[in-house]
Amino acid sequence: MAIVVLKLPDVKRKTEARPRQCRYCEGETFQRWGQVSKPVKDLGVRNVKVYRYRCCRCKRTFRHYPEGTSPADQTERLRLFAVVLWTLGLSYRASSVILTGLKVLVSHMTIWRDVQGEAAQRKQRNRWKPVRVLGLDGAYVLGWGEKQPVLVAVDLGSGEPLTVGYVNEHDPQAVRRWLAPLVQQHGITVIVTDDLASYKVVAEKLQLEHQVCQFHVRRWVGKALKELHETVPKEWLWVLDEIRELVEFLPPDGSTTLYTLWKRLPGRRSKRNQNRLALEQLRDLLLRLSQDWHRYCIFQSEPQVPWTNNATERAIGRMKMRARTVRGYKSWPGMHSGLLLAASSIP
Numbered sequence: 001m002a003i004v005v006l007k008l009p010d011v012k013r014k015t016e017a018r019p020r021q022c023r024y025c026e027g028e029t030f031q032r033w034g035q036v037s038k039p040v041k042d043l044g045v046r047n048v049k050v051y052r053y054r055c056c057r058c059k060r061t062f063r064h065y066p067e068g069t070s071p072a073d074q075t076e077r078l079r080l081f082a083v084v085l086w087t088l089g090l091s092y093r094a095s096s097v098i099l100t101g102l103k104v105l106v107s108h109m110t111i112w113r114d115v116q117g118e119a120a121q122r123k124q125r126n127r128w129k130p131v132r133v134l135g136l137d138g139a140y141v142l143g144w145g146e147k148q149p150v151l152v153a154v155d156l157g158s159g160e161p162l163t164v165g166y167v168n169e170h171d172p173q174a175v176r177r178w179l180a181p182l183v184q185q186h187g188i189t190v191i192v193t194d195d196l197a198s199y200k201v202v203a204e205k206l207q208l209e210h211q212v213c214q215f216h217v218r219r220w221v222g223k224a225l226k227e228l229h230e231t232v233p234k235e236w237l238w239v240l241d242e243i244r245e246l247v248e249f250l251p252p253d254g255s256t257t258l259y260t261l262w263k264r265l266p267g268r269r270s271k272r273n274q275n276r277l278a279l280e281q282l283r284d285l286l287l288r289l290s291q292d293w294h295r296y297c298i299f300q301s302e303p304q305v306p307w308t309n310n311a312t313e314r315a316i317g318r319m320k321m322r323a324r325t326v327r328g329y330k331s332w333p334g335m336h337s338g339l340l341l342a343a344s345s346i347p
């Protein structure tokens, strides 16, 4: 079993470092103006020493806190630890119980506020973050009584979620309305998705490059070839082998090769109301792959683009682990915060 190392911020008991600048004016020189011992809630430290300083310029006094502490009761380390407990799937109450076991008394309401605060901070931090390659994938999460469709957007540079939308991935108009401002704000130029038709429409409308996850392509093409193997006349079986090889090696001229094969196959013979013959199905497959070929190969010329959407699927996996124990969100703002945190990796 892999061990995940939790990297929480340090907490210092005191700091001799003087403040750099007065918080009220630009002043840079100070007199020490006494000290207080401040009790804190933390995993190890019980008290910290806080010096007071007086600004020589404006004469006002203020407290200067050691690293990892602030006017709040909790240290930064404890706050993040509580958020991690919740992210791992514990309820607010259970997280509070765990902390009691560590001799730290924090109410479940405080942990609720910690979680909300952390989500708000991440939203703020993500707001103008530059993201060039964005992974997108849909999921369903229980909220206000039934399963709600959400769309998870992951920065594939860092593997961390950028945001979560209350959007059904099967609705191209909705996806486009939601994605267009994100493209503007973050400077997104490439999206990575599975090969759902709606993403192709959206990528074209928003003039984005589009990499289709190759795991998905291999899966569905493999399945289609297996079925055709049973139905296609023997003299055409070699075409199936060609396709298999092309999808495996993704040569840049694959589109042309597929198109040439498409032209060699006999045209449509079944009537409109009849089921398609096996050869016609094979012909459709060749055409679809030929038309989408450029969407399979972006990663070959752009090293920042991954060839699968695994990072996005991992974020959704973390989100679902959290959703297993949450009893269902009550509103979209609450769900948005919860999902954003739950989809993030542990610090």
Ligand SMILES: [Zn+2]
Pocket (backbone or CB within 6 Å): 022, 023, 024, 025, 026, 027, 055, 056, 057, 058, 059, 060
């Ligand atoms: Zn001052």
